Every structure is written in structure tokens, then in C-alpha cells.
Amino acid sequence: MKRFECKDLGLSCEFRAEAENEEEVVAKAEEHAAAAHSMPKGDDTKNRIRTAVKDAA
Ligand SMILES: [Zn+2]
Numbered sequence: 001m002k003r004f005e006c007k008d009l010g011l012s013c014e015f016r017a018e019a020e021n022e023e024e025v026v027a028k029a030e031e032h033a034a035a036a037h038s039m040p041k042g043d044d045t046k047n048r049i050r051t052a053v054k055d056a057a
Contacts, residue, residue, distance in 0.1 A: 003056035004029040004049060011037060022053055029053075 002025040006013035015032050019025035029049045033039040039048075 008052035
């Protein structure tokens with residue numbers, strides 16, 4: 001499992017996403033980032049999200 005937490009990007013936000021693989025968790029987080037934080041969808045945002053993706057038990 002992979003996990004992303006918005007607060008790991010320095011945002012005061014309780015959003016977290018979990019998925020079986022990095023691609024899925026990045027996709028979920030990208031949707032959230034666009035909707036909640038007005039981040040543009042695309043490689044820049046995805047790369048930023050990837051830096052915060054961690055392994056989850
Ligand atoms: Zn957020």
C-alpha cells in the first residue's frame with residue numbers, strides 16, 4: 001500500500017489517500033489537489049505529490 005497525506009506537502013489539510021500502488025495514489029491526490037488547493041493538473045503537481053508518497057502497512 002502507498003499513502004499520501006496533504007500535510008506532508010506543508011498544507012494545513014487533513015486529506016489523505018491510500019492505494020495499492022503509487023500511480024493510483026498520485027491520481028487520487030492530484031484530483032484532491034486540483035479541487036481543494038487549486039493546483040494545476042499535470043506533471044509538476046504529480047511530481048510534487050510523489051515526493052510525499054510513503055509506504056503504508
Ligand atoms: Zn489537501
